[in-house]
Amino acid sequence: MAKTQARRTVVLGMLGTMLDGGQGPRRWERWRPTVALCQQDDLLVDRLELLYSPNAAVLAATVTEDIHQVSADTQVRGVEVDIQDPWDLEEVYGALLDYARSYPFQPEQEDYLVHITTGTHIVQICMFLLVESRHIPARLVQTAPPSGRDRGPGKYSIIDLDLSKHDRLATRFQQEQREGLSFLKAGIDTRNAAFNQLIARIEQVAIRSRAPLLITGPTGAGKSQLARRIYALKKARRQVNGPFVDLNCATLRGDAAMSALFGHVKGAFTGALSDRPGLLRQANGGVLFLDEIGELGADEQAMLLRAVEDKRFLPVGSDKEVESDFQLIAGTNRDLQAEVARGAFREDLLARINLWTFQLPALRERPEDIPPNLLYELDQASQALDTRVTMNREAQEHFLRFATSPAARWSGNFRDLNAAVLRMATLAPGGRITRENVDEEQERLRAQWRQGPPPGPGATEDPVQEVLGAAIAAELDRFDRVQLADVLTVCRHSRSLSEAGRHLFARSRERKQSPNDADRLRKYLARFGLAWGDVSRGGSPEAP
Known part of the structure; x- marks a missing residue:
């Protein structure tokens, strides 16, 4: 039976012009990381790929000779890398990436280690990134000098960036993600699988991207609350340092819209007695949430497009552009594609803001989430009324039977649920909601939904x-x-x-x-x- 050939250990490392330096016999009195790595008793380096800059050729030759003395079995291959400025991130990363792409890696036959103790901090960072991105299929190796009077080669440690092999690290990342998801859901233990999957995707995008987000859904579905929580999550992760600025575009009319969004200079129009920065500038470094963005006029849409793309715009009455770097979150209950088709919304603006679009479902589409949301609303009512609000078991079961039945329209979504709980809590004796409170509220909701707005023009009543x-x-x-x-x-x-x-x-x-x-x-x-x-x-x- 043929003997299995042992895998070879290959180290890739940048020559350290300071740490690996030294001439004459006294150089052996110094701890030199690259030489010391090849002196380890329990680590046989079969091949060392010694990378060096053009001006370090002499030192590279000296280190190669010294390694041959301490580890005759180690093959040293000097590789000149065209790096003129080892502190230039772009130059260093480009040169090392080119080297990695051209290197004939054979991971089936060889184990690779990347030595990150030597080289400038920029070199070390670039080596780390290339390993983390798997451009170099390797683990990291780090060396440390001997302690005290010991004159040995010191110690080394191997770091595997595959986090799945590090249980404690993987657990911490999973916990952080769970905390992020819970935060976006206001701590509510939602049960609807599609909604939970949606929130998971929003969390993933929110912490990785500064591109615009478009949140769609019916009125009262929670768009503005979600936008605030996205901002708070990014703030907690130190991804934004500016404020959260929000505006319901449906409240803007005429010239006031341009001024509110983009600001104005003194004297721009009658009544402009002083400069006004505008909401876009107030959101600099933070998040701007424009709810009901479909209500913006054509001029405001054009200006907003420029501001989102170039981070620059003109305040009303000014001939000097200003800058504001903000992340846009837009909300709407309209079908913006249909608005584009009828000429009411700019196609180029929609193309710019719908890179990430998330559709929030109506409350009635998530009946299994009504029980945990009921508990949340009871807590909210307790805070609003400054008293502990409870609901006895019979009342809670009675309310949930109605709330999760097809008879419950929840046309106002969470606004209806919030208002219903707050009314019951306000009328409940001692803050304890009873069956009688629930019956009264059900009748009120039924009447409210029966008196809802009639079908629009041309609509067929179903x-x-x-x-x-x-x-x-x-x-x-x-x-x-x-x-x-x-x-x-x-x-x-x-x-x-x-x-x-x-x-x-x-x-x-x-x-x-x-x-x-x-x-x-x-x-x-x-x-x-x-x-x-x-x-x-x-x-x-x-x-x-």
Whole structure:
């Protein structure tokens, strides 16, 4: 049976013109890292790739000779690297990268170590980066001089940058990521898998990129809160040092929009009694959050595009450009692609801000996340009212049955949930929310959602989507959807549950001795989580 050939150990290292220097016999009295590395009893260096700059050829020859004396089995190959200024990061990295790309690595037959004790700090940093990026398939080796009066070769240590092999380091990085995800979710233990995956991607992008972020989603889905938490996460990681500046663009009108965003100089228009820096300059070094960015006018969009791309813009009335380096987070509940198609939003601006686009789901699309969000809102209500707010078990279960049913439209998303909990907490005796508080709030929410805004011009009324919401309606089979739509239409034109039942079951009731049409209709509606109050036009709730 053939004997397996041992893998060779190859060291790549830059000659240290100071640490490795020395001439004459007294040089052996000095600790020289490159020579000492080849003197280690438990580390056999089969080949040393000794890199040196053009002006260090003589020293390289001396070190090569000395290594041959202390380690005859070590092959030393001198490699001249064209580095004129070893403190120039761009020059050093470029030269070492070229060397790494041209080197015939054979990781199947050889183990590689990169010596990072010698060379300038710039050289050491570049060596580290090339190993970390796997341009050089190696581990790092670091040497240290002997202690005290010992005149030996000193010590060495090998560092593997594969963090998966370092349990404590890997655990710390995983913990840091978990903390970042929890921070972006305000500590709420959300259970919706798609939402958790979305937040994980946002965390990944937020700590690695300063490119614009576009957060879309319905009103009340949490866009502004998420933007604030992205900023706070970046601030905690020392990635920004400026402020968080936010603006709802829907509040801007006319000339005030340009002035608010880009500032103005004194005398730019009537009433401009002094200079105004504008929000873009205030956000310098930090994050600018523009909510409802689709509301900006054409002029503001053009100016914003220039500011995002060049970090420069003109304040109103000024002929001198100013600079501001900020990260933009934009929010919208509009379909900006559709806005581009109808000429209301600039295509080039959209192309610039949607490199990273994240769609926040509506609350009703995340029913499994309502329980943890309820606990969060109870804590928020406790802070707002300066008293401990609780909810007994019966009340909590009753509220969650309603809140997670198709009958709960949550058209205002988290704003509706926040307001509902705050109202119940305010009216609860001693801060303890009861079943009666929940019943009262449910009726208030049902009435609020029934009185919601009518369909827009040209819209086709869809009773199923209106009652259940688009997401849940889309999950229904076509058969069930058509049937439910007809039932809802009859209910809306009936004065009571019983009257609707008589219309719907007019034929089958003729064959029954004791028909109970109201109970039959009630059970049908319950299949979809609906009650009479959800589907009527305000008629008598249960009148026969």
